[in-house]
Amino acid sequence: MTTDNATPGGAGHNAARLKELFRTMVRIRAFEETAMAAHQNGEMPGPLHVSIGQEGVAAGVCANLRDDDRLTSNHRGHGHALAKGAQPDAMFGELFGRESGYCKGKGGSMHIADFSVGMLGANGVVGGGIPIAVGAAQGLKMLGSNAVAVCMFGDGAANRGPFLEGLNWAALYKLPVLFVCEDNGVAAFTATASVTAGPGVSARAESLGVPATGVDGNDVAAVDAAVGRIVAGIRAGSGPHLLHAKTFRWTGHTSTDAAAWRDPAEVEAGKARCPIARLRATLFEAGVSGAECDAMVTEAAAEMQASRTTANAAAWPAGAVAYDDVQDTGAMKWQA
């Protein structure tokens, strides 16, 4: 969901806004579930990283962004793309390697991009989006825009060098960039806490001159409110900020990873913190019925199923496409 006006969510949530957040989350959930089903059914090649359980972060952050705000994402980026305004048809097309995909089938799940809505691309390299986001912010500032750049990354990425370099850089040049650490507690097959020293990502950010805010990433209203405030500040010239959003990944690292090593009790507890269920309860209190929520869920499932069907019927890219988009000068030509 991308609002026209980047309304700061902080100033009293109304039911309409909460419903939009709910819709974004259930669309992400439906996308991921549909993608997993397609992957298990052999419709999709390559690895698949889904973000089930983490929908609150993508939805809450992107509700505060305009189309000309830029976003860099990571390997687990479907939710970010959808929330930023990407279309499921072209996303499924890309997942399935079809010509109809955002990247004509050249990128796949880990490289979805939609520059038309400011989605500058997922990334197969952990932390790879950090310097790109700060550069985008620097470019925007130079061009006199008041758009912001948002950088989504996982807790695992905070152990890579670009974290230090990028945050120092952003603070130094006072760049309009929001760093979002989507902290699901795990990095691939390892608990992040077991490979991370010190008091945490917010402290790291602050030591680099970037103010930080912690939020429960599974409370989408809280994310929305915090990001609303923060993005308004960044847009007004406050400089960078880091949002540390605690969340939980329901699945294994990839859709073929059963994550058998995780403590089942911990997984149960994590799932109990479902951001969608939580918002549903809030909506109920605000007078939005369960039936209305169910309708959104059903609609989202149908939408994603339709996109899956469309993508499955889409054409494969022609061989010549493999030779396009490399470079202008010195490109190889395709020979039939």
Place this chain on the structure above:
Amino acid sequence: MTTDNATPGGAGHNAARLKELFRTMVRIRAFEETAMAAHQNGEMPGPLHVSIGQEGVAAGVCANLRDDDRLTSNHRGHGHALAKGAQPDAMFGELFGRESGYCKGKGGSMHIADFSVGMLGANGVVGGGIPIAVGAAQGLKMLGSNAVAVCMFGDGAANRGPFLEGLNWAALYKLPVLFVCEDNGVAAFTATASVTAGPGVSARAESLGVPATGVDGNDVAAVDAAVGRIVAGIRAGSGPHLLHAKTFRWTGHTSTDAAAWRDPAEVEAGKARCPIARLRATLFEAGVSGAECDAMVTEAAAEMQASRTTANAAAWPAGAVAYDDVQDTGAMKWQA
């Protein structure tokens, strides 16, 4: 100066120890001045980075190290090497590219190493020594040694990714490593403060789980005392520590850089904080006469001049040497 016993300096400095610190510092100063003269006189090829004004850090740190403690250094490493126990003959030999040099003339000023005294090498890449030092510490721990690793780097290096990665790593595995940030306020031709955000290197370290201590690097007794305490702790298993030592670089970045952009008043003030002059005053109070200090200065100058002379007379490496030490398998052979 390398002590047999790694006596912690904290427990009351006596005049003998202070004299040894003085001797180390004046030897470093004499080495650097002699090297600069030789460079200006065309005796030495390649770039030269001297550490005049920073002697207190090298001397105070290394006074607490054993030969089997390891040290990684940076491009401004002569003082570190000398203080760790390297010999000026082989150092000048290396500076002059002679066969008698530590590296047979293959490394030069930026790559001096003396593995026999635990000096694992200077480094031409800013921050390059950080991961090497943590690895050395990890290896030492694995081998059951209680030796420590020390990593010397400049304030400029704290803006490179390896700083974050290396400190997190050291804290995580509780490695016996002391990080020493030799903060001379400049990085090449740029004031480090102008490219560094946040509260500073100690805060960065602490955010990564590495405790930090600040010290006036131009007060060698204070450095000695602090490092004595810290290294004793590290040796006893406390895990890593960072020492932030403020100091001042008297010269330009390289010996051919006049550093005309620096504020002359600032340079004057910096020179007034000379670590050698300061210790001389302390020694005087402790009953060591100016004449005794002068004798050490004269002796050091003579020692370095002699090494310079020896090195100038030393043989150049034979052509075949260029082909040695590449690798065992698959090495090119020299053809006369």
Place this chain on the structure above:
Amino acid sequence: MAGVSARVTLNEAGRLAVLQEMRADKRVWVLGEDVARGGLWGQYRDFHDEFGAERIVSTPISESTIMGAGLGAALVGTRPIIEMRIFDFVMCAMDELVNQIAKVRYMFGGQATPAVVVRMPHGMWRNSAAQHSQMLEAWFAHLPGVTIATPSTAEDQAGLLVTAIRSDDPVLFFDPKDLWGVEGDVPAVIEPIPFGKARVMREGSDLTIVTWSALTPQVGEAMETLAKDGIKADVLDLRTIWPWDIDAVAASVKKTGRLLVAHEAVEVGGFGGEVVATIVDRLGPQNIKAAKRIGAPRVPVPFSPPLENEIRVTPEKIVAAAKAAMV
């Protein structure tokens, strides 16, 4: 049962080799992401149980430090196996590899012994796209200070890993990740296989085909097709590209008069150029009838199966290139 060989996959062959060497030499250890859980590819399965957290070190996602710490630990006398998970991530650790590991021994005049093995599973693997499929082994032939292993069989994976672990040189070990599942016979005691000796895949007199790493099965198929068509190829798997078996290739081309180098990597700037240039100079162009290369076109690796297939070097393309060399 000592001395009896077992039929195992290439992945398992490598695992057995490291296991044997770690049991024999306490200085050998492994560091990399997720290795305590057996590694991304299961190549260290059960190691953590046997060797513990001190020797099977699961690391943060800190490639620079994985590489650089491996070097530091080697400099104090341990013998690390640096596991890089997927080759493409080595790009995050190139200073440590190129400026440090490859150079310390030389820069320090022989004082340093950077005895590390850097394992980097590489190549195309099931539509992993541009950032998880690269084959840049050629780069490192151009980098003084390192040796380069590029096995393609379970036997070679085992024997070359043993050599790599025992070597005092930094060894860049390119695990062929598309071939984890190919099987071979690995003896109970794995003997080292020397670097720089090619493996003869087939003898023939018409044409020399040189290959290595993950393209070997495709070349194997192609050589059978060629044989059916009456073209008898002399086929060599280099197994290591630095050092590489110049003598064997030269002898073969002397016999056949024709050379085709086939590799999975991009043809332009690939190691095939080195092989051709070396052999042409050694034998003299006049003594050669054809010297050709086949590799991928100069494009990043695309995701979509038909696109990936489009740029793959297939048995059919190898057959066509071989036939073009016969004219």
Place this chain on the structure above:
Amino acid sequence: MAGVSARVTLNEAGRLAVLQEMRADKRVWVLGEDVARGGLWGQYRDFHDEFGAERIVSTPISESTIMGAGLGAALVGTRPIIEMRIFDFVMCAMDELVNQIAKVRYMFGGQATPAVVVRMPHGMWRNSAAQHSQMLEAWFAHLPGVTIATPSTAEDQAGLLVTAIRSDDPVLFFDPKDLWGVEGDVPAVIEPIPFGKARVMREGSDLTIVTWSALTPQVGEAMETLAKDGIKADVLDLRTIWPWDIDAVAASVKKTGRLLVAHEAVEVGGFGGEVVATIVDRLGPQNIKAAKRIGAPRVPVPFSPPLENEIRVTPEKIVAAAKAAMV
């Protein structure tokens, strides 16, 4: 005075080219260490005064981010010149260069325009030793998605830089740092020089010599010596190694029958192998009498002058190699 040329150094020629383009296009800017003070080599002297801190951005020592931020800024429509100070430090930014800059356009199906120029002064320069002297331009010919400029004259430095800045491709610009001082005539309005067109240094019929970047003066000396000895060389400076002027080299070798590729970089795995392999295949080995390469031995660059001289490709060595090609 427009249209009149000035005699300037290669360093100044590059400075003038960037100045011209920055004046013409506000989207062009520079980022790198110390650039506000003119850059390590003075190649941005006085720029800060004219363009200010927004367009001449002195950065922290953060190579990954210098490279990656350059890319990010290009993706929103600016045109950064990424100054890497000395090539060797690019090793700290290889993920950003190899996995991101070279691939974004392709991975994203054409949506991205990574219009960056990466300037990386490279090569041997006054005993700078192993970590400040590397020449790895060959690597990037093997990397899809980039073009590669390797000028050697002041004129080409200017004209190729103009082309690079106007190009929508990522351009890897290898400033020949040992040649900063060579002089040439640069016009008041610098015209772009197209990539992929070789510069003829000398015409001859006996032997083709191909070179580029910092070795060009040595080749120039060698060709004069050869001429005195009665060997008339056809000499080409490629100027850009991707794309490179295959047609011109092929036409020359067709005429002379002999090829020698000379480069400063290590011979093994260098771009010389690509040139030889391409030409041998294009013309057929039987139509060539000799195809040779000369480059540095496969050792890191040593510090000491006699050692550096030992491994340098000198005019004498080039003459000897040329004569060896004449037999």
